[in-house]
Amino acid sequence: MPRPKLALHGGTPVITEPFRRYNSFGPEETEAARSVVESGVLSQFLGAWHDDFYGGPKVQAFETAWAETFGVKHAVTFNSWTSGLVAAVGALDIAPGDEVIVSPWTMTASAAAILHWNAIPVFADIDPTTFCLDPAAVEAAITPFTRAIMAVDIFGQSADMTRLRAIADDKGLKLISDTAQSPLAQQQGRYAGTLADIGGFSLNYHKHIHTGEGGVAVTDDDSLAERMRLIRNHAEAVVEGMGVKNISNMVGHNFRLGEIESAIGLEQLKKLPALVLSRQVAANRLHEGLRGLAGLVPPRVAEGNTHAYYTYAMTLQPELMGVPRELLHRALLSEGVQGVGTGYQNLHLLPLYQKKIAFGPNGFPWTSDISQRTVDYSPGTCPVAEELHRDAFMSIGMCSYTFTDDAVDQTIEAFRKVWNNLDDLR
Numbered sequence: 001m002p003r004p005k006l007a008l009h010g011g012t013p014v015i016t017e018p019f020r021r022y023n024s025f026g027p028e029e030t031e032a033a034r035s036v037v038e039s040g041v042l043s044q045f046l047g048a049w050h051d052d053f054y055g056g057p058k059v060q061a062f063e064t065a066w067a068e069t070f071g072v073k074h075a076v077t078f079n080s081w082t083s084g085l086v087a088a089v090g091a092l093d094i095a096p097g098d099e100v101i102v103s104p105w106t107m108t109a110s111a112a113a114i115l116h117w118n119a120i121p122v123f124a125d126i127d128p129t130t131f132c133l134d135p136a137a138v139e140a141a142i143t144p145f146t147r148a149i150m151a152v153d154i155f156g157q158s159a160d161m162t163r164l165r166a167i168a169d170d171k172g173l174k175l176i177s178d179t180a181q182s183p184l185a186q187q188q189g190r191y192a193g194t195l196a197d198i199g200g201f202s203l204n205y206h207k208h209i210h211t212g213e214g215g216v217a218v219t220d221d222d223s224l225a226e227r228m229r230l231i232r233n234h235a236e237a238v239v240e241g242m243g244v245k246n247i248s249n250m251v252g253h254n255f256r257l258g259e260i261e262s263a264i265g266l267e268q269l270k271k272l273p274a275l276v277l278s279r280q281v282a283a284n285r286l287h288e289g290l291r292g293l294a295g296l297v298p299p300r301v302a303e304g305n306t307h308a309y310y311t312y313a314m315t316l317q318p319e320l321m322g323v324p325r326e327l328l329h330r331a332l333l334s335e336g337v338q339g340v341g342t343g344y345q346n347l348h349l350l351p352l353y354q355k356k357i358a359f360g361p362n363g364f365p366w367t368s369d370i371s372q373r374t375v376d377y378s379p380g381t382c383p384v385a386e387e388l389h390r391d392a393f394m395s396i397g398m399c400s401y402t403f404t405d406d407a408v409d410q411t412i413e414a415f416r417k418v419w420n421n422l423d424d425l426r
């Protein structure tokens with residue numbers, strides 16, 4: 001029997017129906033939103049030293065529930081995790097010119113939050129199997145000006161927080177984790193996000209659960225929690241009334257989450273374990289089905305970790321296969337595979353960092369006298385991350401579609417068809 005021809009070469013695609021868009025909402029969220037709207041109180045925050053400084057009943061109930069779920073002392077909500085990251089960096093007393101080491105494989109907000117305080121992001125390379133910060137690269141990037149490490153738990157699993165914590169403690173550095181993509185992922189039985197001085201999560205529409213926009217920071221430290229609450233809500237107006245002694249970085253914003261979002265968040269949080277589990281089930285089915293495809297390395301879950309599978313992150317060995325990644329990608333897209341992409345952004349290569357243009361046109365903060373040395377963002381400074389982006393990385397966005405058993409099986413069939421026809425692509 002002749003092999004079925006690749007869709008790229010005029011054959012019939014394996015997948016002809018669009019997969020269902022991922023949707024974590026049900027009637028519970030509608031009811032939660034409706035009851036807040038009916039109450040007429042859509043936000044109860046007051047930017048003054050008053051009982052309502054900490055927000056209304058839904059905000060506070062959501063924070064309590066989040067802290068209980070993740071086993072932390074404090075959860076502080078924000079109107080986005082971008083806002084939460086800004087508050088986290090500020091709360092840690094990062095000062096202008098301080099260096100913060102961060103992964104280049106993350107969403108722009110991780111590094112922008114550092115720049116927000118006129119501190120300097122320093123990018124350290126990633127581990128080629130987990131795509132999270134490589135602790136050895138972090139150690140090599142430490143200078144006398146380093147004040148903190150921001151680990152990013154990318155794609156669904158935790159960075160190596162045991163080693164990063166040891167490095168941070170050894171050098172007297174603060175540790176932040178950006179766990180936007182990895183809620184309920186575990187490391188050594190503890191939740192990602194709770195293994196740093198401050199960690200946090202995104203409730204943006206694209207994540208496992210969402211409130212439209214929103215974010216939550218977590219910490220066990222009373223003072224850091226309070227400093228984040230201050231930055232969230234017009235700090236400078238209340239420090240006097242509250243008797244705050246350390247007023248550095250107490251430049252406040254309005255980073256407050258609303259009552260509707262918080263009420264929805266309470267419902268979403270209840271669903272989070274099952275939603276993460278459904279991704280793990282789909283990913284395990286993919287592992288089974290893609291097993292044995294030459295040159296395709298499935299996601300590696302580091303020892304001691306569980307994976308929340310925001311992204312099914314694969315590595316290709318194009319040389320072994322004799323087919324360049326972009327051609328494989330086109331062949332997969334032609335077969336109707338959905339949510340598949342290649343590469344991942346390297347933050348240090350963005351124009352902002354290449355040109356060192358952030359605040360105004362003259363290179364502030366890098367060229368100003370708060371900057372204590374010349375930081376190098378040249379191509380080649382994060383070779384693992386750059387090469388993965390260029391040649392080898394391929395992923396399936398697990399939060400873009402509902403990956404039912406049937407959708408997973410169709411995806412597997414399309415991959416196997418392409419791999420059976422590699423000769424036609426060579």
Ligand SMILES: *Cc1c(COP(=O)(O)O)cnc(C)c1O
Nearest residue numbers: 080081082107109180202203204
């Ligand atoms: C989504 C995301 C953010 C930003 O979260 P928002 O809530 O969209 O502001 C930050 N870091 C990472 C790794 C993310 O994936």
